[in-house]
Amino acid sequence: MKKQQVRRQEDNMGKNIDWSNLGFGYVKTDYRYVSNFKNGAWDEGTLSTDDMVTISECACVLQYAQTVFEGMKAYTTEDGRIVVFRPDLNAERMENSAKRLEMPVFPKDRFVDAIVKLVEANADYVPPYGSGATLYIRPYMFGTNAVIGVKPADEYQFRAFCTPVGPYFKGGVKPITIRVSDFDRAAPRGTGHIKAGLNYAMSLHAIMDAHRQGFDENMYLDPATRTKVEETGGANFLFVTKDNKVVTPKSDSILPSITRRSLVYVAKEYLGLEVEEREVYFDEVKDFAECGLCGTAAVISPVGKIVDHGKEICMPSGMTEMGPVTKKLYETLTGIQMGRLEAPEGWIKVIR
Numbered sequence: 526m527k528k529q530q531v532r533r534q535e536d537n538m539g540k541n542i543d544w545s546n547l548g549f550g551y552v553k554t555d556y557r558y559v560s561n562f563k564n565g566a567w568d569e570g571t572l573s574t575d576d577m578v579t580i581s582e583c584a585c586v587l588q589y590a591q592t593v594f595e596g597m598k599a600y601t602t603e604d605g606r607i608v609v610f611r612p613d614l615n616a617e618r619m620e621n622s623a624k625r626l627e628m629p630v631f632p633k634d635r636f637v638d639a640i641v642k643l644v645e646a647n648a649d650y651v652p653p654y655g656s657g658a659t660l661y662i663r664p665y666m667f668g669t670n671a672v673i674g675v676k677p678a679d680e681y682q683f684r685a686f687c688t689p690v691g692p693y694f695k696g697g698v699k700p701i702t703i704r705v706s707d708f709d710r711a712a713p714r715g716t717g718h719i720k721a722g723l724n725y726a727m728s729l730h731a732i733m734d735a736h737r738q739g740f741d742e743n744m745y746l747d748p749a750t751r752t753k754v755e756e757t758g759g760a761n762f763l764f765v766t767k768d769n770k771v772v773t774p775k776s777d778s779i780l781p782s783i784t785r786r787s788l789v790y791v792a793k794e795y796l797g798l799e800v801e802e803r804e805v806y807f808d809e810v811k812d813f814a815e816c817g818l819c820g821t822a823a824v825i826s827p828v829g830k831i832v833d834h835g836k837e838i839c840m841p842s843g844m845t846e847m848g849p850v851t852k853k854l855y856e857t858l859t860g861i862q863m864g865r866l867e868a869p870e871g872w873i874k875v876i877r
Contacts (some may be wrong), residue, residue: 540649544656547691549822554687556646558639561669562629562681570639572646576686585668585678592722593622594665596821597783599644599687599876601654602864607876609644609662610862612637614783619664622719627677628666636664637874643685644876650689654863657692661821693823698855700829700844701741701818703757705807706731710745710755710778717755717778724780728758742818744831746807747776754805757818760826761785764805765815765850767841771798772813774805784819784858790869791857798850807833814841815848825855 542552553576560570585591595615600608616636623630640662644651652658664685668678708731711717716724728743735743744762747753754762754774761782764772771792773785792798810816816828829844830837842848847855860866861873 542689544652544658547658547689549690549693552688554647554650556643557684557686558643560631560683567631570635572642580669581671583671583673585670585672588672589675590723590726591626591628591668591678592665593619593626593628593720594663594722595619595720597662598821599651599660599662600862601651603654604864605654606864607644607648607651609640609874609876611783611787611872612640612874615664618720618781618783619666622721623666625716625719626721628668629681631666631683639685640664641874641876643687647687648877650687652689658689660687661690662687698827698847700827700842702830702832703742703744703828704735704738704740705831705833706735706743706745709748710758711748713749713778715778718780720780725758732758740832748778752806754807754810755779760818760820763788763817763819763825764813765848767814769798769850771800771850772805773802775802776804782820784821784824788819788854788858791854795857796853811838815851816840817851824858825851827851
C-alpha cells in the first residue's frame with residue numbers, strides 16, 4: 526500500500542467514523558463555504574464553522590422557492606489523492622439554473638475555488654479508498670431578503686457544505702422496479718432542464734406514492750404527448766439495445782446529467798460502443814436489453830422491471846444484477862473517478 530494512501534487512512538481515523546457503515550444521510554462536518562450577494566455584487570466569501578442559516582421570515586426562498594442547487598462528490602483515489610469529478614460542469618449547470626430563476630450568477634471560477642476550499646478544509650471527512658463511501662458536496666443558492674410581492678430577491682446567499690455518505694448500494698447492486706407515472710415532472714417549456722428546488726418539491730408526492738404502491742421510482746413521460754421517455758425524479762435514463770447500442774433520451778425538459786454525459790463519452794471513447802442521444806418513445810422500451818438510471822449518487826442504478834398500469838415490462842438483463850453493458854459502463858466510470866483508469870483531460874480536479 527502506498528505511503529500517501531496509508532497516511533490518508535490514518536488521518537481519517539481521527540474523526541472516529543465507521544466508514545463501512547455510513548448511510549446516505551447528513552453528517553455535520555467542520556466547515557462550509559458562504560458568500561453573500563448584496564448591492565449587485567458577491568462578497569469575497571469565507572469558510573464558516575456555523576451550520577445555521579438565519580434569514581427573514583419573508584425571505585424570497587421561503588415565499589417563492591427561489592433556490593437552485595448542485596450535487597457532486599469528492600473521492601480518495603487508489604493512490605491516495607483527494608479529487609473532485611468534473612466540478613466545472615456543476616458550475617456551468619448552476620449558472621444556467623440561476624439565469625432561469627432570475628438569480629445572479631456565481632462565477633464558474635469562484636464556484637470551483639469554493640469547492641476546492643471546502644474539500645480541503647474538510648479533508649479528514651473524505652472516506653478512504655476502498656471503503657465504498659465518498660464525500661457528497663452540496664452547493665446551493667437562495668434569495669435571502671424579504672419579498673412579499675412576486676418578484677426576484679435583491680440579495681442572495683451561495684453556500685456549499687459536504688457530508689460523508691455510504692455507498693448507494695448497500696449489500697451490492699440490485700435491479701429496481703419502476704412504474705410509469707401519471708404525474709408530470711415538468712411543463713413542456715418549464716424548468717425541467719435546470720436543478721431548481723421547486724422541481725424536486727413537485728416530485729415528492731409522486732415518489733412517495735410510488736413507494737406506497739411498492740415501486741422504487743417513477744418513469745416520467747414527456748408532458749406534452751406522454752408518448753416519450755424523459756427521466757425519473759432525480760436521474761436520467763440510459764438504455765442498451767439488443768445489439769449493444771447505448772441510447773439516452775433527448776428532451777428540452779430533461780436535466781442535463783453530468784453522470785449521463787460522462788457515461789456517453791465512456792461508451793464511445795473507452796468501450797467503442799455506438800451511442801444515440803435521441804427521442805425515445807415509450808413503445809420502444811419493451812425492445813431494449815438493458816435499462817439504467819444514471820446520476821451522482823449511484824452512478825448507475827439498474828432497472829429490472831417497468832410497470833405500465835399493471836402491464837409488466839421485464840428487461841432481459843433480469844432482476845439479479847446489472848446487465849453486461851451497463852456493468853462495463855459502471856466499472857469504467859467508477860474506475861476513472863477512483864483513479865484506477867486514466868481520466869480524460871480536465872475530468873479530475875485534484876484537491877491534494
